[in-house]
Amino acid sequence: MDLNFSVFQEPRGVMRVLHLIFSISAFASVTEFGGSVTFNCKFDNKPSEYVYKYDYPFQLNLNDHELNPGNITECHPKVSIIGDFSSDARFFVATGVLALLFTLAIIFVYAKFDNMYKTNNQVPLIDFVITVIFAVLWLSSSAAWANGLSGLKHATDSNTIGWKGINDTCKKCPVSISAFSTLNISVVLGFLNFFLWAADLWFVYKETAWFQGNQGVITSGV
Incomplete structure (x- = not known):
């Protein structure tokens, strides 16, 4: 294939490579995350542990789970962890996947049809409009996911978890929660993607007829 990689020495080509890398990093950090809430109980002086695991798309549906089933002790606490955060997570991941697919497509256009890109006024305009759309999507999806x-x-905080069957003799079990550092990074990556796509607008705009026309007017005026 006759490919022209010189465009990737230009700002618009470099920015697309950054879009590719950070789009993958953003949605992968969400889809690959696995969290857990661990209940470290003790019944009849015997340790008993229950681990509730959750992952993408983060639909938490632990409802009145008994931590001491079948035990002869009178202590039978039940826990509930309820919450549906799938819409925000899916919006964020969908934005990342769509951004990845568009970036791959436009990289191919840059490399294979660079001459057409520079001579056909419609192609840069389409590139610019879609870049605007993705900048807005990254901002809104990142805010939603945050x-x-x-x-x-x-929902997974020890002070928020719902308990039943708790009294003076049957107390809450100690709870440990997995870290959210990966998901915190995903939010940062989301807003970083917004910044990268917004910054790329200038470089794409310079290829459009709008910018070229303005340059021509300025040159004629001089």
């Missing part, structure tokens, strides 16, 4: 992540942290 809100969803906040809700996920709240």
Whole structure:
């Protein structure tokens, strides 16, 4: 195939490579995450552990789970962890996947049809409009996912978990929660993607007829 890679020495080509890398990093950090809430109980002086695991798309549905089933002790606490944060997570991941697919497509256009890109006024305009759309999508999906992540942290917090069967003799079990560092990074990557796509607007705009026309007007005026 006759490919022209010189465009990747230009800012618009370099930015697309960055889009590719950070789009993958953003949605992969969400889809590959696995969290857990561990209940470290003790019944009849015997340790008993229950681990509730959750992952993407973060639909938490632990409802009145008994931590001491079948035990002869009178202590039978039940726990509930309820929360659906799938819409925010899926919006974020969908934005990342669509951004990845568009970036692959436009990279191919840059490399294979660079001459057409520079001579056909419509192609740069389409590139610019789609870049605007993805900048807006990254901003809105990152904000939504940041809100969803906040809700996920709240739902799995030891002070928020729902308990039943608790009294003076049957107390809550100690709870340990997995770290959210990967998901925190995903939010940062989301807003970083917004910045990269917004910054690329200038370089794509310079290829459009709007910019070229303005340059021509300025040159004629001089």
